[in-house]
Amino acid sequence: MSRLVLLALLADFAILSLAAFGGAATIAPALREGVVLRRHWMSDAEFLQLYAVARAAPGPNIIIASVIGWKVAGLVGLLVATVAVLTPSSIVCLLLGRLTVRFEATAFVRALKLGLAPVAVGLILASGLAIAQAADPDKIAWAMTAAGAAWVVFARRNPLWILAAGGALAVAMRLLGRA
Amino acid sequence: MSAEEASPHDHSLAELAGAFLKIGLLGFGGVAVMARRVLVEERGWFDDEAYAQMLGLAQALPGANTVNLAVLIGDRAQGSPGALAALAALIAPPLALLIAILLVYDRIETLPLVRAALAGMASTGAGLVFGTGLRLAWGLRRRRTGLLFGLAAMVLVAGLHAPLAWTALFAGLASMLYAAWALRREARA
Structure with missing residues (x-):
């Protein structure tokens, strides 16, 4: 039984690995569908809590997959899930990355790099806006977002x-509101 | 050309692991912010323009952006061992920390002050991500017209809620075609 669970983790996450363009946010709906509805590994509330914590905690959000493995099958599950979600995409990245280095001087690779850069930047801007839309309930929160953006643009200090x-x-506002 | 410029991507395994350890462990609210901070501002391994190009590649390949950056930068410096070292340093410590957090999460999550702190950090963190995008856009200012494709991708995803992967695909293809055309025109001129 537990071996079947591990096989399912391996197969599910290895496929999602190759679909995870950008990161965990892209595969979150598919992950939720598989883990909650199809495999019944956890409740919807449990999944959402894991996802929220993985996003707030430091590190790449893709480690949500590792934590699901840990919840489902302990330490072995964690290792299987981590390897499954990282290996296929990383091998593709390694091989195609080497090709771009080898053919660096060709018109195709130059156009590839020049063309993809602004789109990646646009998607980072979009992800900042999307987080703000979800996290900012009022003007004060939006002001904090603006302060964060200004910090990166104008200050060279550590963002932490x-x-x-x-x-x-x-x-502080919470404490004063209570007082 | 100085010796440093001759092999600018020749970082040792320890340097790779150190940089990505920092990106992973200090990457609160989105590793993209800390990744640019460490690789561009602190270590100076790239300028914003070169970094945006690397990021474009990482974005277009399957897998999380920062994971792919670790693989690309690690492999370029030290081959497969470099990729593995960067990847392990990026993933393993935050993973251990996350599990430790989850073990106490049920007890601390309901504390109102913890919730307030997390909400405040999320709002500020959103700004850090946006500001990182602005800095990278500034790095690409030499090719202003190309930036319009980035603007379009931003509006599609954040404003119109278009799916990220499809937007990346079509905006990326259109942007590449434009870049190819622009390069040919420059070569002729």
Whole structure:
């Protein structure tokens, strides 16, 4: 039984690995569908909680897959899920990355790199906006978002300072609101 | 050309692991912010323009962006062992930390102050991600027209809620065709 679970983890996540263009956000709906509805490994609420914590915690959000493996089958599940979600995409990335280095001087690779760069930048901007849309309920929260953006653009200091300040400000407002 | 410029991507295994360890462990609210911070500003391994190109490649390949960056940069420096070292440093420590957080999460999640702090960090973090995009866009200012494809992708995903993968595919293809045309025109001129 547990071997079947591990096989299912391996197969499901290896396929999702190759579909995860951009990162965990792209495969989150498919992950949820597979883990909650098809495999019944956890409830919807449990999945959403894991996803929320994985996003708030440091590190690439793709480690949500590892944590699902851990919840489903302990340490072995964690290892299987991690290897499954990272290996296929990383091998493709390694091989195609080498091709782009080898054919660096060709017109095709130059157009590829020049063309893809602005789109990647646009998608980073979009992800900042999407997080803000979900995380900012009021004007104060939007002001904090604006402060974060201004920090990166104008200050050369570590972004963790403004992140800590944002957290501290929210805590202070909460305390004052209570008082 | 200085010796440093002759092999700018020749980082040791320890340097690779150190950089990606920092990106992973300090990458709160989206590793994209810390990845640019460490690789461009702190280590100076890329300027914004070269970094945006690397990111474009990482984005277009399957797999999470920062995971792919670790593979691409690690492989370029030290071959497969480099890719593995960068990837392991990026993934393993945050994973251990995440599991530790989950073990106590049920007890701390309901605390109102913890919730407030997380909400404040999420709002600020969204701005950090957006600001990182702005800095990278500035790095691409030499090719202003090309940036329109990035603007289009942003509006499609954030404004019109178009699916990210399809937007990346079509905007990427259109942008590549434009870049190929622009390069040919420059070569002729």
